[in-house]
Amino acid sequence: MKQQGGYKTRQKSKILEYLTNHPGQHITAQEIARHLDAQGSPVGMATVYRCLDGLVTDGTLRKYTIDSRTGACYEYLPQSDACSRHFHLKCVRCETLYHVTCEHLCELEEHIAEHHGFRIDPSKTVLYGLCAACREAEDGE
Amino acid sequence: MKQQGGYKTRQKSKILEYLTNHPGQHITAQEIARHLDAQGSPVGMATVYRCLDGLVTDGTLRKYTIDSRTGACYEYLPQSDACSRHFHLKCVRCETLYHVTCEHLCELEEHIAEHHGFRIDPSKTVLYGLCAACREAEDGE
DNA sequence: TTGCGTGCAAAGGTTTTGCATGGCA
């Protein structure tokens, strides 16, 4: 869970900078490359992928794949304890990230740990679904 | 949510047969094709994908995309229990995907829907953490 | 006979890999 030994380079800094500036957002490798290119600091796709891979391995980012067609997304995980106390709910429609603190979730965590031997890490977990607003909007369609 | 009008064909039958024989399992398009090929009933990849797509649309299957590297997975949904929905627990260390059906999770889903106005979609949600084995291994380090 | 289903091949996309070069320490 520590930084992989390695050199600091312009590319690594830029990529991490972009991600930390967009915490809690789904970002694809393409978006990163496109952004850095537009910013005048172009980085090759291979480098982006290699860098993201390292960041996922050391726990800085979380990788998830909602749709195999659009490719994988990466999200910066704030390291503070603030985020280990609550769970994240993310609306798949409007992309909003909700931070929820609820005793039900703590109970769930304990239950899973006790009865299923699995210790959930809230900082790496996102519950996906539809928020109230989008739910209505979708029903109306 | 009904069967799309269409013809019954050998290919469709075989694909659905394989899936229903492996309820609650994540199966990729490739595995299906490989199995049918070995069984002497080869089916083209395009057909497999087209067929799976239809089955997902009419609610017979659920599509998961856990990892973009291995591609999408499909799972047969027994339509008996409405609440036999399950969640996925993925160990961040050994990468194993656990498939858990637990009433606590159903309760959580209801609670979040009622009190937080958020309808969780289990097919898009994965709970990350440490499984029992890796937990011990990690404590021992 | 009608028109959907299938298979093949090609296209489209993301992600990985090999290899020579460039840059950090």
Place this chain on the structure above:
DNA sequence: TGCCATGCAAAACCTTTGCACGCAA
């Protein structure tokens, strides 16, 4: 000076699409 990191291009994959033919109804 050592090595790691980078970039380019090509490869490897998964998935979709176009088109002609086959087959269910």
